[in-house]
Amino acid sequence: MPMAPAAGPEPQMRGLDSDDGEGASTGSGTGHGEGDVDDPWDWWHQLRTLCDFHPRLNLALEVPADLPGEVSLLRWLAEPVKAFHLDADLFMANQRGFPVLSRLHQGFLKDVMVRTNYHFLVGGRLDARPDSEDTMRSVPGSLEAVSRHAQLYVSYLRHLARSIPDQPAGDALFGSYNEFLQAPLQPLKEHLDSQTYEVFENDPVKYQLYEEAIYQALLAFTRYMHQDGRRIGEGECVCGADAAMAAATATAVCQSGDPGACTCRGPAGHPSPRAIQYSGLAPGRAKALRDRVRNGQTHTEWGCLGEGACRCLEDWAAEGPEAEAEALETGLGSFAGGPIVVAVVGAGRGPLVNCTLQAAARSGRAVSVLALDKNPNAVLTLHDRARNEWGSAVTVFGGDMRDWRPPAPVDVLVSELLGSFGDNELSPECLDAAQAVLRPDGRGISVPACYTSHLAPVTSPRLHEQIRGFAAKEKPLDPKWLETHYVVRLRNTMLLARPRAVFHFRHPSPFLPGGHAAEGASGGDPGRGPGPDRLRRLHTNDRHTVLHFTSTCAASLTGFAGYFDCTLFGSVHMSTHPRTHSPDMESWFPCFFPLRTPVDVRPGDRISLQVWRRSSATAVWYEWALLAPVVGQIHNSGGRSCSMLLASS
Ligand SMILES: C[S@@+](CC[C@H](N)C(=O)[O-])C[C@H]1O[C@@H](n2cnc3c(N)ncnc32)[C@H](O)[C@@H]1O
Incomplete structure (x- = not known):
């Protein structure tokens, strides 16, 4: 077959970057219209x-x-x-x-x-x-x-x-x-085997991003506590004084240069060396600062060290010299108030525990890590690593995060339950329940913070043939394969339009215990907004939307490719979306949602798709239906062909 007419026009391509949104005009003739067999x-x-x-x-x-x-x-x-x-x-x-x-x-x-x-x-x-x-x-x-x-x-x-x-x-x-269809994993329903964990662990990019996100979360958590004027950890000075903040963050510089004229709240004076030890600075930095204070310096490039500004001093004095000695020895380790509690839920064989410990070392924050998984084989590995590698900083738990009761409220909840389509491994359902372990004041942090799925229309007759092959193996032909979503590394599949955002999820959910809005509601004051029960009722992970695309060329529309992007925390993003794909990350291949029957489209044709995320007491599933250029049947109605089970094995 020749690839192109002897001398003829190239099929028209409206660039994927061009505006292919609503109201786009229909395509002009390009020599590829109906009945035109020049191409x-x-x-x-x-x-x-x-x-x-x-x-x-x-x-x-x-x-x-x-x-x-x-x-x-x-x-x-x-x-x-x-x-x-x-x-x-x-x-x-x-x-x-x-x-x-x-x-x-x-x-x-x-x-x-x-x-x-x-x-x-x-x-x-x-x-x-x-x-x-x-x-x-x-x-x-x-x-x-x-x-x-x-x-x-x-x-x-x-x-x-x-x-x-x-x-x-x-x-x-x-x-x-490439172009090889696989059934998506269901890590909640099934226990993953060691080989699968090994494949995850072979992609360093995901873990680099997580480490950076946890690092930013630890710093942000400390900042929240400062803003709240509360003490956290071992003497993080949270008196609210500019000076203490400056000392802790090393960003501000006391303007006065004169202790008497210091604008920081509280009388200036000699800070306690312990105040500095516990100020949230990395141990090396804290030591340098402590030495200066011992030498009688009250103002440094880190700012005014006004002792009286720090409420925590009273606590430290009460703790006595032994506590001081221990704290000095262990750096920021084990003072009253405790380290930042980080729970890694769905820890697998522990790579995110490593990320947490590395992030803690970088940030100079002391952490206590709780590592949980429901897979008993993974839990064995976690115990082994805690014994031989991590030591007492990590405590291991076996069980389902949805009914886990940790020994202490959790400050930072770390998980990686994302599928190729973001929410398709039931991250929303697991994390909604797990967020109840977060500290009750609404200051708890989730890594990831939010994620969005995306879909784009594609042409891939190869994939369509493969799926038809699965269906034809069963007699009578089993249509379920034609309305199941798959995971597939797409290399020879053509996008007919730019992907569009589908479903968005955020953690912790503001509507549930552990979330920010829930904090206000949990007081039970009927005059001050909805109570927790009503908030819970407002909360749902069911979604539906209609997406509109404009086809860039004449093609056989065979289905939709699915991607996700995610804000892990702060400025750290992780994405499989073709435009923002995290460089070299291979942890997720895209998803593919087939159409039972391919549909011919021409350049400029409107393609509209309605998508639902639906659930019952036992399962979650997607349904999808083409609305334009022709109306098609609802795929996977009621989850009859493909669903993600909520029961854990
Ligand atoms: C995609 S794996 C990630 C493993 C590991 N964190 C990593 O990044 O390599 C998801 C893990 O979450 C666990 N998991 C899924 N749902 C869970 C639940 N409800 N409770 C506890 N663990 C769960 C699975 O057993 C699996 O180990």
């Missing part, structure tokens, strides 16, 4: 539609002298292409008489070679090139001569493949998963 893709599309998308109908594409543009290429690569055919006429002879391709064709072939394992066929008059030293030794036109010439083309194509720069690590490791 070889249209011939092919008609043929395979007549053959009812038969799985044994595959393509060999002829590489033209005038190469197709990007749209044509992407659209072809989404088709079941098995081979590329190169005519000998495309080759030129180099100075030594060997056949070589133009730079443009070299680039084109390299581009397709990295995508998947295609066959390359060379045909035509192989011995028409000027003879090289090698081929001159055989009789022109003989079988031997043709075979020697053919060898030169093969060698050249091999050389081209070898000259491709090293593939990104992800492609090298996961290339075999």
Whole structure:
């Protein structure tokens, strides 16, 4: 099959960046309209539609002298292409008489070679090139001569493949998963095996992002406490005085330079060395500051150290010299008030516990880590690591986070329960229940803080054929496979429009115990806003929305690709969305929501999709239905084909 008309227009591509929102106009004629068979893709599309998308109908594409543009290429690569055919006429002879391709064709072939394992066929008059030293030794036109010439083309194509720069690590490791449909994990319903945890742990990017987010959360938590004028941890000075804040954060500088004229609240004077020990500074810094104070300095570049400004001093004095000695020895370790309590829920084999300990070391904050998982095998590993690696900073628990009662209120709740579509591993349901362990004053933090799913219309007849193959294995044909969502590494699937946001979730939920609004409501004052029961009723994780897209080209719409982006905490984002994808992160492949029947779309066509997230007492599921360009049936109605179970094994 030729890839492009002999001389014809490239299929029109409205850029994915252009405004493809509501009110977009319908596309102009491009030579790819109904019944127009100038474009070889249209011939092919008609043929395979007549053959009812038969799985044994595959393509060999002829590489033209005038190469197709990007749209044509992407659209072809989404088709079941098995081979590329190169005519000998495309080759030129180099100075030594060997056949070589133009730079443009070299680039084109390299581009397709990295995508998947295609066959390359060379045909035509192989011995028409000027003879090289090698081929001159055989009789022109003989079988031997043709075979020697053919060898030169093969060698050249091999050389081209070898000259491709090293593939990104992800492609090298996961290339075999390209366009390979997998059932999404259900870590709540099933216990993950060790191999699956190992795959997670092999992607350093996710854990780097988590460590940074936990680091920011520890700093933010300390700041909240300062703002509240409360004492936290071992003597984090939370008197509210500018000076104490300046000392703790090392950001402000006392303007006065004179203790008597100090604008900080409270009388200036000599701060206690302990006040500095407990001020939230990293141990090394605290020591330097303490030494200066011992030498009688009351003002430093970190600000005024007005002793009287610090209410905590009374507590410290009450604790006596032993506590002081212990605290001085352990840095910011174990003073009354305790370290920041971080719970890692769904800890698996413990990588997020490591992230927490590293973040704590970086931030100079003392932490007590509670690590919980419901998978008994993972819990064994956690115990082993606590004994041999982490020591007393980590306490391990087995059980379901939804009914867990930790020994102390939790300040920071860390979890990674995200699926390829964000909420599809039931992170919202698990974290809503787990947030009850957060401190009751509404200051508790969740990492992740929020996440959003996204969908984009795609063409991938290959995926459609694969799914039809699953369905056809069962007699009578089982339609459930045609309305199930999958996980798949999409490399040869073409997006027909930019992804649009679908469902958003935030943690802790303001409507539930442990959330910010719940704090005010939990007092039970009927005159001051809704009580906790009403807030609970206001809360739901069911959602529905209608999304509108505008198709960028003529194609067979076969389904929708799903992504997510997530704010872990503060400025730390983690994303699989094509535009904001976290570089080199491979922990999640996209999702794919198929259409039972592919729908033809043309450039500029409106594509509208209605999507629901629904639940019962036992399960959560998605439903989806096409509303335009044609109205289609509701897929997975009532969760009949695919749902995520809420019961834990
Ligand atoms: C996607 S894995 C993440 C594991 C680990 N945190 C990591 O990043 O490698 C999710 C983990 O959460 C656990 N999990 C899921 N739902 C849970 C629940 N309701 N209670 C406790 N653990 C749960 C699973 O057993 C699994 O170990």
